[in-house]
Each structure stands twice: as structure tokens, then as C-alpha cells.
Amino acid sequence: MADPRIARISNAIRAIPDFPKKGIMFRDITTLLLDPAAFQDSIDLFVARYKDQGIQVVAGIEARGFIFGPPLALALGAKFVPLRKPRKLPGPTVGVDYSLEYGTDRIEMHVGAVQAGERVVIIDDLIATGGTMGAGIALIDQAGGKVVETACLIELTDLKGREKLGNTPLFVLVEYE
Ligand code: PRP
Ligand code: ADE
Structure with a gap:
């Protein structure tokens, strides 16, 4: 039987048509954050998934990975490492460029934040x-870290993003077409 927490999470995510541009159905997690029980459910499901997997680092992607990553890291007793947009991190960085639908973007992390083999x-x-998650994997690979899994609340399945992740598994809570 389906876990009732998944329906609670899905119901708490708001859909906003034509944002940020016409034709995009924006999946807005800020309404989930207004529902502490549903927000807690989402963290609990990630914690249950990773608590026995020897995870040493939770890396969160700017900006919304900074919301879900830290509570997961604390529950696992793991480090939290922010993967940030360019020119945000003050220390020496390593980065990966990636393509968007139009143009390119880049994510960076601090040198030494992830150690080889973690x-x-x-x-x-x-x-x-x-594209974003694929770049995150490349960045952790570059530092010698082992990406055990990638995790998202939401997968937009029609866009086939998981095909960009190579052999790295993707765990999601909610799927939309
Ligand atoms: C969104 C989302 C992911 C990314 C997914 O972030 O939070 O990080 O897009 O898109 P992709 O799978 O096509 O790469 P966004 O770029 O809007 O940045 P923000 O969280 O800083 O607003
Ligand atoms: N990032 C890329 N596509 C998105 C969408 N449809 N909703 C929310 N964030 C997104």
C-alpha cells in the first residue's frame, strides 16, 4: 500500500501555471514549508532512506537544496556542503559548467569541502x-567523492532528467509528468 505521507507531501506542493514564463507549470515547495507535518514527512522519508548507508556528506544545490539538505545532514550526523551559483563562495572553489535550455550555468563548491572517498x-x-543534478555529480566526482545517490522531492518525468545522471541512482518522493 502507498505510504500516506507521499499524498500529504504531494498535496502540499502548489502548482503555478505560466511561471516564470508561459507554458511552464511551476512546482512550488514553499507551500510545503508552511505545513510542518508535511515538511517533516519529507525529511523523515529521506532520513529513513539514508540512515544506514554510511553517508558522510549531504551536498545541497542552491537554492532549494539548502532547505532540505541541512535537516537531513543533521539527522544523519553528516556534513552539509552547499553547491552554489558562481561568485557566491568566498574561499577557493572548484566548479562545473553545464548547459541550460538556452545558454550555460555553473555550480561551485569550496575546495576541500568533500574529501576523496567520502x-x-x-x-x-x-x-x-x-542538467543541474548532472553538474552536481560531476563536481563531487571531481573532488573524488562517491555519490551514493541523488535525491529530490519532485521529478518532472517527461523531461527525462534521470537519463543525464549516468549510473548514479535518483530517489524521488513525488512524480509529475
Ligand atoms: C531549479 C530547481 C533545480 C533546477 C532543476 O532551480 O530547484 O535546482 O532548477 O532544473 P534542471 O533539472 O533542468 O537542471 P533554479 O535553477 O530555478 O534555481 P533556484 O533554486 O536558485 O531558484
Ligand atoms: N525548475 C525547473 N523547472 C521547474 C518547475 N517546473 N517547477 C519548479 N522548479 C523548476
């Missing part, structure tokens, strides 16, 4: 085309 989960709110 077991990492990368978390974000949503996977769409998979």
Missing part, C-alpha cells in the same frame, strides 16, 4: 532536465 548524497527540491 560517501555523498546530493539533494535538491526538483529534477527537470537533469
Whole structure:
């Protein structure tokens, strides 16, 4: 039987048509954050998934991975590492460029934040085309970390983002077409 927490999470995510541009159905997790029981359910499901997997690092992707990553990291007794947009981190960085539908973007992390061989989960709110998460994997790989799994609350399945993740598994709570 389906876990009733999934329906509670799905019901708490708001859909806003034509944001940020016409034709996009924006999946807004800020309404989930207004519902502490549903927000807690989402963290509990991630904690249950990773608590026995020897995870040493939770890496969160800016901006919405910074919401879900830290409570997961604290529950696992793991480090939290922010993967940030360019020119945000003050220390020496390593970065990966990736393509968007139009143009390119880049994510960066501090040198030394992830040590070679550390077991990492990368978390974000949503996977769409998979470009962002794919770049996150490349960044952790570059540092010698082992990406055990990637995790998102939401997968937009029609966009086939998981195909950009190579052999790295993706765990999601809620799917939309
Ligand atoms: C959104 C989302 C993911 C990314 C997914 O972030 O939170 O990080 O897009 O898209 P992709 O799978 O096609 O790469 P956004 O770029 O809107 O940045 P923000 O969280 O800083 O607003
Ligand atoms: N990032 C990329 N596509 C998105 C969508 N449809 N909703 C929320 N965030 C997104």
C-alpha cells in the first residue's frame, strides 16, 4: 500500500501555471514549508532512506537544496556542503559548467569541502532536465567523492532528467509528468 505521507507531501506542493514564463507549470515547495507535518514527512522519508548507508556528506544545490539538505545532514550526523551559483563562495572553489535550455550555468563548491572517498548524497527540491543534478555529480566526482545517490522531492518525468545522471541512482518522493 502507498505510504500516506507521499499524498500529504504531494498535496502540499502548489502548482503555478505560466511561471516564470508561459507554458511552464511551476512546482512550488514553499507551500510545503508552511505545513510542518508535511515538511517533516519529507525529511523523515529521506532520513529513513539514508540512515544506514554510511553517508558522510549531504551536498545541497542552491537554492532549494539548502532547505532540505541541512535537516537531513543533521539527522544523519553528516556534513552539509552547499553547491552554489558562481561568485557566491568566498574561499577557493572548484566548479562545473553545464548547459541550460538556452545558454550555460555553473555550480561551485569550496575546495576541500568533500574529501576523496567520502560517501555523498546530493539533494535538491526538483529534477527537470537533469542538467543541474548532472553538474552536481560531476563536481563531487571531481573532488573524488562517491555519490551514493541523488535525491529530490519532485521529478518532472517527461523531461527525462534521470537519463543525464549516468549510473548514479535518483530517489524521488513525488512524480509529475
Ligand atoms: C531549479 C530547481 C533545480 C533546477 C532543476 O532551480 O530547484 O535546482 O532548477 O532544473 P534542471 O533539472 O533542468 O537542471 P533554479 O535553477 O530555478 O534555481 P533556484 O533554486 O536558485 O531558484
Ligand atoms: N525548475 C525547473 N523547472 C521547474 C518547475 N517546473 N517547477 C519548479 N522548479 C523548476
